[in-house]
Amino acid sequence: MAGHKALRGQLLYFVDDPASAGEDAWVHHADGIIWIENGLIKLADDAERVLPQLPGGTEIEIYQHHLLVPGFIDTHIHYPQTEMIAAYGERLLEWLETYTFPVESKFDDPGYAGEIATVFLDELLRNGTTTALVFGTVHPESVDAFFNEAQRRNLRMIAGKVMMDRNAPDYIRDEAEQSYRDSKALIQRWHGVDRLQYAVTPRFAPTSSDRQLELAGRLLREHPGVYLHTHLAENPEECAWVAELFPQAKHYLDVYDQAGLLTRRSVFAHGIHLCDDSCKRLSDSGSAIAHCPTSNLFLGSGLFELDRLTEQGVNIGIGTDVGGGTSFSMLQTLADAYKIQQLRGRKLDPLRALYLATLGGARALDLEDKIGSFRSGCEADLIALDLHATPLLKFRTDRCSSLFETLFVLNTLGDDRAIAQTWILGEVVHRRGMA
Template identity: 60%
Template structure:
């Protein structure tokens, strides 16, 4: 017997990239809308007055007059093993890795420890309205098994991979080109495209993988279909100098990955702050994407991502919280910091463009737009209810809003996890605010 439900609320979702069609044509907004879901898939979306009469008599109707219903957020770069070391004080990237990250990741050799963190991490994502994420594990195979097991239990659409790291890291976190290849292969065959799960080949970043290991990573990408590549690129100027010293034959940082056949339509490179025109061109040409991680870039003093340059080169961009270098699981807060980064670059970030980057844009960067990222009929019913009265300040500010653009912008500046009333996965409540 099919399960039919309908939610009545204000509804907003993007239907296209604002850069291509203009902001006004990139979204649909229904001040009094209806979302109809059957067996976890969206059946219809539109004005409530048009759709209410079409509902079957057995449809369960849920009224949410004070809520704004949105697609679930998509986080294109985050480290689940760094959940507990978020807000660790006072370092830039390379020292931060050595002093905080690597000692924490050592603990993930213990699968029970990894399971505990994975469960809390996924709960935190749902609490913040994030329903899909591209996630780093650790070098330990068990860390990825623990993550996938937890995500599978909740039927989440998630992407994860075992870190590949065979040099320039503590010995207790190193694998080898061969063990990294074999363990990745075993994880791919066990988990890739099992239900809503996907696998990402995950070199930590170029300095911690030898050319032999990067070659093995490229080999995996050729051996299996629809795999992701997930790594870091040009986050920190000292990192970039280090890469040039380690790979003197490379034209630039991206060329290290390019030489090992790691650029693809499902390759996502976190940060991409210090890029040249040739790097932007190759990212665009190969369909690769950048994860824009503003809270992390500011926290670690890495630099200001040039969103306008990425747009001019037609590079796919999604938003990343990059916890734990990033300082919040909240996509609203991440978008607020993205706005400030673009301001410092001398540009404005249109609210609809920001919302697109956190939803449909992220899905397009991950090649998942047929499944998630908006609320089109036939897509999966992963969505969020925003409480427009979540705090007194938010309530007063939104009461003054005179457009949906103004509402989104106010949420970018003022909202956090308190504004998430409920998060739904395939039409079932996965998180409800107490």
């Protein structure tokens, strides 16, 4: 029937955070049906409840050894760094100078930016990521190219032009007033168009002057509903540098706070080295932290205190942080998140991990009413995770005795091969094994 489709298999989605709601946080149907109507979730429930309600002639696709979950949400990633993923041997500040800035300098070329945007979005969908909060470069062309490609695919994406007017090579810097004008024009051109939204994007405090940060705050005030996306307290050397550059600030987060950059739609990547006052301000403002475990390990940045920020009420999502992160796969990223907590003597259970990659990400982005769940009215962005994707995964999951165990095995052994299909607004955009 036109406008209707149904997917039948094992369903899992979240309605709350397992850290606070326990077993009431998730909904699991061993034999369920997702009924999609005009790109939205009409109903997701046990098959026996949905079948009598389906319109006559609705085709039902069956997934026998799969887990159907909402699409992954990546709360921090750099699309221009796609070509430099897995660059060797530096910590954060040296890594930026050695690899990042030279690569990003090429994005004033719209053709080149469009080529990388295509590869980047292909990789996201192949890995089951349906929404991301994305860094561009200082060049407005980088954002236009990204949004053009995302719009063509009907994706829900958030992105912005980097603002960076000091402490970087001349060839990759902008200027405070010009970055304000460029960002304003991009907001007017793209924010709220189809499924696209804009993020005001100062790279991080050391590469923005006081004036540029002040103008970033003005953009947020002038355009309610846009996002703020930047980095925070990723690396000890970086934190020491911020203290030198901004002696009037109480701490790193206070630099952003004084500029008016803490809002419900502010997302700060990393947040590893935070004081108690910083955590309280994040919580009070409704701002979010994007935890980027793969990147934190790769760059030697530190171990994220997940339990501490959770207890203080801070919104938390998961970010792959490509290219500091080494994989587009959210499953591989969650595997590293588990290992970080193990190193801290803590545990991250697989249900909480999947929450952080789906509904937790939606909450961090203030999009809980649209994505990250199978509640009625949500957008039908979802994935089919194949529990038999590899011989080892099949061998192991066939011997699992609980949903908890199955999810942990999937989080630990899974990668892009586990993404059998990806749907955007109910339409298949990736099917494993097909170009």
